[in-house]
Amino acid sequence: MGSLVLLFIGFCLILFLLRVQRKKNFPPGPYVFPIFGNLLQLNLTNPVPDLQKLSGQYGKIFSFYIGSRPVVVLNGVQVIKEALLKKSVEFAGRPQDLLVSHLTENKGVILADYGPSWREHRRFSLMTLRNFGLGKQSMEERILGETQHISAYLDRSAGKSMDPQHLFHKATSNIICAIIFGSRYEYENEFFLAMINKMQENAKLTNGPWAMLYDSLPVLRYLPLPFQRIFQNYHSVVEHVSGIVTQHNVTQVAGEMRDLIDCYQKEMEKQGDSNSSFDKSQMIGLLMDLLFAGTDTTSNTLRFAFLYLMTHPHVQERCQKEIDQVLGEKPQASFEDRHRMPYTQAMIHEAQRVANTVPLSVFHTTTKDTQLMGYDIPKGTLIIPNLSSVLNEESQWKFPHDFNPSNFLNDEGEFVKPEAFMPFSLGPRMCLGEGLARMELFLILVTLLRRFHFFWPEDGGVPDYTPVFGVTQAPKPYRLGFRLRGRQGV
Numbered sequence: 001m002g003s004l005v006l007l008f009i010g011f012c013l014i015l016f017l018l019r020v021q022r023k024k025n026f027p028p029g030p031y032v033f034p035i036f037g038n039l040l041q042l043n044l045t046n047p048v049p050d051l052q053k054l055s056g057q058y059g060k061i062f063s064f065y066i067g068s069r070p071v072v073v074l075n076g077v078q079v080i081k082e083a084l085l086k087k088s089v090e091f092a093g094r095p096q097d098l099l100v101s102h103l104t105e106n107k108g109v110i111l112a113d114y115g116p117s118w119r120e121h122r123r124f125s126l127m128t129l130r131n132f133g134l135g136k137q138s139m140e141e142r143i144l145g146e147t148q149h150i151s152a153y154l155d156r157s158a159g160k161s162m163d164p165q166h167l168f169h170k171a172t173s174n175i176i177c178a179i180i181f182g183s184r185y186e187y188e189n190e191f192f193l194a195m196i197n198k199m200q201e202n203a204k205l206t207n208g209p210w211a212m213l214y215d216s217l218p219v220l221r222y223l224p225l226p227f228q229r230i231f232q233n234y235h236s237v238v239e240h241v242s243g244i245v246t247q248h249n250v251t252q253v254a255g256e257m258r259d260l261i262d263c264y265q266k267e268m269e270k271q272g273d274s275n276s277s278f279d280k281s282q283m284i285g286l287l288m289d290l291l292f293a294g295t296d297t298t299s300n301t302l303r304f305a306f307l308y309l310m311t312h313p314h315v316q317e318r319c320q321k322e323i324d325q326v327l328g329e330k331p332q333a334s335f336e337d338r339h340r341m342p343y344t345q346a347m348i349h350e351a352q353r354v355a356n357t358v359p360l361s362v363f364h365t366t367t368k369d370t371q372l373m374g375y376d377i378p379k380g381t382l383i384i385p386n387l388s389s390v391l392n393e394e395s396q397w398k399f400p401h402d403f404n405p406s407n408f409l410n411d412e413g414e415f416v417k418p419e420a421f422m423p424f425s426l427g428p429r430m431c432l433g434e435g436l437a438r439m440e441l442f443l444i445l446v447t448l449l450r451r452f453h454f455f456w457p458e459d460g461g462v463p464d465y466t467p468v469f470g471v472t473q474a475p476k477p478y479r480l481g482f483r484l485r486g487r488q489g490v
């Protein structure tokens, strides 16, 4: 009996020694348990409802613990702007001790910590995308080329219905491939399908409970648990991308810049022996980042857009009227045409708002001790900018809870962009594919709306707008009904 009591006291003592306590003047939050933090209070399959309760309880800024790691959640325009714009450098770090960071080893851009390598690669990527003609011909040509393939694919099934998930995914992936590898894949190409499958599986696994456990309890990391599969998938795609890079060396023609790989090789030569961060492993990290960041995001946004267009026929018709009027006999849309299509522009932005594709942005960390809304936040704290909270914020939108393009139109019917429109986030870490993504969304939506009428199929059940939780949020699978629209379009 005595030894039991001793054991109990010992156990309590250990818990006491391991306890995690909020620092003084740290944002408020729920009670923190030793070792697990708030893990046991969250549903690991879908933590959204539990976090929702916390944000309801604690408001615009609160904290919780993943294991022993403190996390601060930012809600609303005011707080997010203060952090990501006003104190941009202090909030521009990335966590370096999560599953996803171990995957990319601080290479590339998305998960690279704030520092010279991140800065050089970000600048290189932005410049390369711009020189390919963001706003100029060639980027547009690449997107329009893929759009023709989507059109042709849909033509074959016009009058029927299909789940558009795979089609949009392959198309947006192809656009990135055209930019970084200089070539696209046929939709049935086996290698292409395998690569997409691996990336999709990883997207699912990194959102799942195993990844959360990996992040919370480091002792589990070396065990043969399902998260090992994430590493296998990642490395098998890396191997392939690496092969493409090697091949490029053989096929390269001096002075001809076919794609981002060619530009990167040139940059490596230019930097020579200087102390630059450009090398082959960084290049592969960057290629993986662009492939990953540019695919799900854009394709899930398209899926949301069509879900709402099917179920809001008056919005669809009004876009089609505007598109027909502006394009007239022109064979193809161009990105310039957007200035004469305020309603269609408003519809696309509204689709992005409700799609809320990256709801919690990508996690940031603080790069030094700092303050926010009067609270002290130490260096290295994980920061979650809750972009959903802004895209739905009641004080910021005329119709926060509807799908209504009027959210982006003034009384004169002109297109306006409220400051709370931040699906690409803000500040130095803001999405570097914004220009590309906006061009893709415009050209694909306009081309398809011009050619097809979209409708909710009779066997489609009841529309369900509830998103599926994830780093990139998707709609539930649905069937897209479509038929050709008379003479318009090509």
Ligand code: HEM
Pocket: 109, 110, 111, 122, 289, 290, 293, 294, 295, 297, 298, 301, 357, 358, 361, 362, 363, 364, 423, 424, 425, 426, 428, 429, 430, 431, 432, 433, 434, 436, 437
């Ligand atoms: C509708 C489509 C897209 C949405 C909604 C979106 C959204 C975002 C968001 C919210 C972030 C995190 C920003 C932050 O940390 O504060 C991000 C980062 C990033 N995105 Fe996108 N994105 C989209 C398309 C693309 C495309 C097409 C590319 C490819 C060129 C891309 C490349 C990146 C990269 C490289 C980063 C990391 C930037 C950095 O850490 O410095 N994104 N994106």
Ligand SMILES: *[C@@H]1O[C@H](CO)[C@@H](O)[C@H](O)[C@H]1NC(C)=O
Pocket: 043, 044, 045, 046
């Ligand atoms: C956790 O969330 C999943 C998915 O939403 C749900 O199916 C499950 O019942 C939840 N588990 C608990 C314990 O609430």
Ligand SMILES: *[C@@H]1O[C@H](CO)[C@@H](O)[C@H](O)[C@H]1NC(C)=O
Pocket: 048, 051, 052, 053, 055, 073, 075, 386, 388, 389, 390, 392
């Ligand atoms: C983010 O904001 C949305 C909308 O206000 C809310 O429902 C959700 O619970 C918030 N998430 C977190 C983690 O606070």
Ligand SMILES: *[C@@H]1O[C@H](CO)[C@@H](O)[C@H](O)[C@H]1NC(C)=O
Pocket: 245, 246, 249, 280
């Ligand atoms: C490509 O060729 C250059 C020299 O022409 C060489 O330095 C470099 O290592 C090669 N890269 C690859 C990936 O083979």
Ligand SMILES: *[C@@H]1O[C@H](CO)[C@@H](O)[C@H](O)[C@H]1NC(C)=O
Pocket: 275
């Ligand atoms: C070279 O790079 C390393 C690491 O990136 C850095 O620590 C060092 O200061 C650099 N040296 C010079 C001379 O720039």
